[in-house]
Amino acid sequence: QVQLQESGPGLVKPSETLSLTCTVSGGFINTYYWSWIRQPPGKGLEWIGTIYYNDYNPSLSGSTNYNPSLKSRVTISVDTSKNQFSLKLTSVSVADTALYYCARDSSMQHWGQGTLVTVSS
Amino acid sequence: DIHMTQSPSSLSASVGDRVTITCRASQGIDNYLTWFQQKPGKAPKSLIYSASSLQSGVPSKFSGSGSGTDFTLTISSLQPEDFATYYCQQYHSYPFTFGQGTKLEIK
Numbered sequence: 001q002v003q004l005q006e007s008g009p010g011l012v013k014p015s016e017t018l019s020l021t022c023t024v025s026g027g028f029i030n031t032y033y034w035s036w037i038r039q040p041p042g043k044g045l046e047w048i049g050t051i052y053y054n055d056y057n058p059s060l061s062g063s064t065n066y067n068p069s070l071k072s073r074v075t076i077s078v079d080t081s082k083n084q085f086s087l088k089l090t091s092v093s094v095a096d097t098a099l100y101y102c103a104r105d106s107s108m109q110h111w112g113q114g115t116l117v118t119v120s121s
Numbered sequence: 122d123i124h125m126t127q128s129p130s131s132l133s134a135s136v137g138d139r140v141t142i143t144c145r146a147s148q149g150i151d152n153y154l155t156w157f158q159q160k161p162g163k164a165p166k167s168l169i170y171s172a173s174s175l176q177s178g179v180p181s182k183f184s185g186s187g188s189g190t191d192f193t194l195t196i197s198s199l200q201p202e203d204f205a206t207y208y209c210q211q212y213h214s215y216p217f218t219f220g221q222g223t224k225l226e227i228k
Binding site for chain 1: 122153155157163164165166167170171176208210212215216217218219220221222
Protein backbone atom coordinates (compact mmCIF):
# COMPACT_ATOMS: atom_id res chain seq x y z
CA GLN A 1 0.00 0.00 0.00
CA VAL A 2 1.54 3.29 -1.09
CA GLN A 3 1.96 5.93 1.60
CA LEU A 4 2.82 9.61 1.27
CA GLN A 5 4.26 11.88 3.96
CA GLU A 6 4.72 15.64 3.71
CA SER A 7 7.55 17.39 5.53
CA GLY A 8 8.95 20.89 5.80
CA PRO A 9 8.93 24.05 7.89
CA GLY A 10 5.64 24.91 9.59
CA LEU A 11 6.39 28.63 9.65
CA VAL A 12 7.57 30.79 6.77
CA LYS A 13 8.10 34.57 6.74
CA PRO A 14 6.31 36.76 4.20
CA SER A 15 8.22 37.20 0.90
CA GLU A 16 10.29 34.06 1.56
CA THR A 17 10.10 30.65 -0.16
CA LEU A 18 7.95 27.78 1.08
CA SER A 19 9.64 24.41 0.53
CA LEU A 20 7.95 21.07 1.16
CA THR A 21 8.87 17.47 0.40
CA CYS A 22 6.62 14.45 -0.06
CA THR A 23 8.23 11.09 0.67
CA VAL A 24 6.68 8.09 -1.05
CA SER A 25 6.85 4.64 0.49
CA GLY A 26 5.37 1.34 -0.61
CA GLY A 27 5.85 2.20 -4.26
CA PHE A 28 8.17 3.82 -6.74
CA ILE A 29 7.97 7.41 -7.78
CA ASN A 30 9.22 6.78 -11.30
CA THR A 31 5.73 6.22 -12.62
CA TYR A 32 2.40 8.01 -12.08
CA TYR A 33 1.35 11.60 -11.62
CA TRP A 34 2.23 13.40 -8.39
CA SER A 35 0.33 16.43 -7.15
CA TRP A 36 0.26 19.13 -4.50
CA ILE A 37 -3.02 20.49 -3.14
CA ARG A 38 -3.66 23.02 -0.40
CA GLN A 39 -6.51 23.96 1.89
CA PRO A 40 -6.64 27.29 3.74
CA PRO A 41 -8.05 26.92 7.27
CA GLY A 42 -11.80 26.37 7.14
CA LYS A 43 -11.91 26.55 3.34
CA GLY A 44 -12.02 24.25 0.33
CA LEU A 45 -9.36 22.43 -1.67
CA GLU A 46 -7.12 24.11 -4.25
CA TRP A 47 -4.98 22.22 -6.74
CA ILE A 48 -1.44 23.63 -6.91
CA GLY A 49 0.21 21.51 -9.57
CA THR A 50 1.12 18.08 -10.92
CA ILE A 51 4.28 16.45 -12.21
CA TYR A 52 4.35 13.37 -14.40
CA TYR A 53 7.30 11.05 -14.06
CA ASN A 54 7.87 7.92 -16.08
CA ASP A 55 11.21 6.23 -16.72
CA TYR A 56 9.65 4.43 -19.68
CA ASN A 57 8.53 7.62 -21.40
CA PRO A 58 11.48 10.00 -21.17
CA SER A 59 10.01 12.48 -23.62
CA LEU A 60 7.13 13.26 -21.26
CA SER A 61 8.83 12.46 -17.97
CA GLY A 62 9.19 15.47 -15.71
CA SER A 63 6.42 17.44 -17.41
CA THR A 64 4.57 19.78 -15.07
CA ASN A 65 1.25 21.58 -14.95
CA TYR A 66 0.49 24.36 -12.50
CA ASN A 67 -2.52 26.31 -11.32
CA PRO A 68 -2.47 29.52 -13.41
CA SER A 69 -3.12 31.56 -10.27
CA LEU A 70 0.18 30.29 -8.78
CA LYS A 71 2.19 29.43 -11.88
CA SER A 72 4.68 32.28 -11.64
CA ARG A 73 5.66 31.23 -8.10
CA VAL A 74 5.50 27.41 -8.16
CA THR A 75 8.01 24.70 -8.97
CA ILE A 76 7.41 20.96 -8.51
CA SER A 77 10.26 18.51 -8.97
CA VAL A 78 11.07 14.83 -8.41
CA ASP A 79 14.10 13.19 -6.78
CA THR A 80 13.97 9.54 -7.81
CA SER A 81 17.05 8.65 -5.73
CA LYS A 82 15.11 9.54 -2.58
CA ASN A 83 11.64 8.55 -3.84
CA GLN A 84 10.48 12.08 -3.11
CA PHE A 85 8.89 14.99 -4.88
CA SER A 86 8.99 18.60 -3.80
CA LEU A 87 7.11 21.88 -3.86
CA LYS A 88 8.62 25.34 -3.90
CA LEU A 89 6.42 28.41 -3.63
CA THR A 90 8.20 31.74 -3.78
CA SER A 91 7.28 35.19 -2.46
CA VAL A 92 4.71 33.86 0.00
CA SER A 93 2.14 36.01 1.77
CA VAL A 94 -0.39 35.37 4.54
CA ALA A 95 -2.79 34.20 1.84
CA ASP A 96 -0.56 31.14 1.36
CA THR A 97 -1.22 29.94 4.90
CA ALA A 98 -2.81 26.51 4.47
CA LEU A 99 -2.68 22.79 4.99
CA TYR A 100 -0.53 21.42 2.17
CA TYR A 101 -1.16 17.90 0.89
CA CYS A 102 0.65 15.69 -1.59
CA ALA A 103 -1.24 13.08 -3.60
CA ARG A 104 -0.72 10.40 -6.23
CA ASP A 105 -2.51 10.06 -9.58
CA SER A 106 -4.59 12.54 -11.51
CA SER A 107 -7.60 11.11 -9.69
CA MET A 108 -5.77 11.61 -6.37
CA GLN A 109 -6.53 8.21 -4.93
CA HIS A 110 -3.76 8.40 -2.34
CA TRP A 111 -3.00 11.38 -0.07
CA GLY A 112 -0.52 12.31 2.58
CA GLN A 113 -1.80 13.41 5.99
CA GLY A 114 -1.02 17.06 5.24
CA THR A 115 1.25 19.63 6.82
CA LEU A 116 0.21 23.06 8.08
CA VAL A 117 2.27 25.97 6.81
CA THR A 118 1.73 29.34 8.42
CA VAL A 119 3.04 32.50 6.78
CA SER A 120 3.79 35.07 9.45
CA SER A 121 6.53 37.43 10.47
CA ASP B 122 -10.94 26.51 -16.46
CA ILE B 123 -13.64 23.96 -15.69
CA HIS B 124 -15.83 25.12 -12.83
CA MET B 125 -17.31 22.46 -10.55
CA THR B 126 -20.52 23.27 -8.70
CA GLN B 127 -21.80 21.06 -5.92
CA SER B 128 -25.31 21.08 -4.51
CA PRO B 129 -26.39 21.40 -1.88
CA SER B 130 -23.62 23.23 0.01
CA SER B 131 -24.92 21.74 3.23
CA LEU B 132 -27.31 18.97 4.05
CA SER B 133 -28.93 17.74 7.26
CA ALA B 134 -29.92 14.10 7.44
CA SER B 135 -30.64 11.37 9.96
CA VAL B 136 -28.93 8.08 10.65
CA GLY B 137 -30.37 5.52 8.26
CA ASP B 138 -31.26 8.06 5.55
CA ARG B 139 -30.21 7.85 1.92
CA VAL B 140 -28.70 11.06 0.52
CA THR B 141 -27.57 12.28 -2.86
CA ILE B 142 -25.03 15.01 -3.60
CA THR B 143 -24.77 16.52 -7.06
CA CYS B 144 -21.72 17.87 -8.88
CA ARG B 145 -22.03 19.78 -12.15
CA ALA B 146 -19.12 20.64 -14.45
CA SER B 147 -19.13 23.81 -16.53
CA GLN B 148 -18.12 21.72 -19.56
CA GLY B 149 -17.98 18.06 -20.38
CA ILE B 150 -15.42 15.99 -18.51
CA ASP B 151 -16.40 12.47 -19.69
CA ASN B 152 -16.05 10.40 -16.51
CA TYR B 153 -12.88 12.02 -15.15
CA LEU B 154 -14.34 12.70 -11.73
CA THR B 155 -13.40 11.71 -8.19
CA TRP B 156 -15.46 12.01 -5.01
CA PHE B 157 -13.73 12.59 -1.66
CA GLN B 158 -14.82 12.47 1.96
CA GLN B 159 -13.07 14.74 4.46
CA LYS B 160 -13.48 14.64 8.22
CA PRO B 161 -12.27 17.47 10.48
CA GLY B 162 -8.50 17.45 10.90
CA LYS B 163 -8.03 14.68 8.35
CA ALA B 164 -6.86 14.47 4.76
CA PRO B 165 -9.45 13.90 2.05
CA LYS B 166 -10.16 10.24 1.37
CA SER B 167 -10.96 9.00 -2.13
CA LEU B 168 -14.34 7.24 -2.31
CA ILE B 169 -15.15 7.04 -6.02
CA TYR B 170 -12.95 7.57 -9.09
CA SER B 171 -13.77 7.56 -12.79
CA ALA B 172 -17.21 8.81 -11.68
CA SER B 173 -18.52 5.40 -10.64
CA SER B 174 -15.63 3.12 -9.61
CA LEU B 175 -15.49 2.35 -5.91
CA GLN B 176 -12.09 2.87 -4.34
CA SER B 177 -10.66 -0.26 -2.74
CA GLY B 178 -11.77 -0.62 0.88
CA VAL B 179 -14.69 1.81 0.60
CA PRO B 180 -18.08 0.39 1.65
CA SER B 181 -20.56 -0.33 -1.12
CA LYS B 182 -23.10 2.03 0.44
CA PHE B 183 -21.21 4.74 -1.47
CA SER B 184 -21.99 4.90 -5.17
CA GLY B 185 -21.34 7.35 -7.96
CA SER B 186 -22.91 7.93 -11.33
CA GLY B 187 -22.88 10.34 -14.22
CA SER B 188 -20.88 11.33 -17.25
CA GLY B 189 -20.32 14.51 -19.20
CA THR B 190 -21.40 17.39 -16.98
CA ASP B 191 -23.70 15.94 -14.31
CA PHE B 192 -22.64 13.59 -11.54
CA THR B 193 -24.08 12.26 -8.31
CA LEU B 194 -22.74 10.67 -5.15
CA THR B 195 -25.26 8.58 -3.24
CA ILE B 196 -24.80 7.34 0.30
CA SER B 197 -27.28 4.77 1.48
CA SER B 198 -28.16 4.05 5.10
CA LEU B 199 -26.20 6.90 6.73
CA GLN B 200 -24.15 6.01 9.77
CA PRO B 201 -22.60 8.43 12.29
CA GLU B 202 -19.17 8.06 10.69
CA ASP B 203 -20.53 9.29 7.33
CA PHE B 204 -21.18 12.82 8.57
CA ALA B 205 -18.37 14.78 6.94
CA THR B 206 -17.66 17.14 4.04
CA TYR B 207 -17.72 15.73 0.52
CA TYR B 208 -15.87 17.14 -2.50
CA CYS B 209 -15.87 16.35 -6.20
CA GLN B 210 -12.82 16.92 -8.41
CA GLN B 211 -12.36 16.85 -12.17
CA TYR B 212 -9.17 15.57 -13.74
CA HIS B 213 -10.25 15.80 -17.36
CA SER B 214 -8.08 18.83 -18.06
CA TYR B 215 -5.72 21.25 -16.40
CA PRO B 216 -6.11 23.11 -14.16
CA PHE B 217 -7.68 20.39 -12.05
CA THR B 218 -10.56 21.83 -10.05
CA PHE B 219 -12.64 20.92 -7.02
CA GLY B 220 -16.22 21.58 -6.08
CA GLN B 221 -16.79 23.89 -3.13
CA GLY B 222 -17.81 21.01 -0.87
CA THR B 223 -21.01 19.67 0.68
CA LYS B 224 -21.18 19.49 4.46
CA LEU B 225 -23.31 16.59 5.61
CA GLU B 226 -24.59 17.13 9.13
CA ILE B 227 -26.67 15.11 11.55
CA LYS B 228 -30.28 16.25 11.85
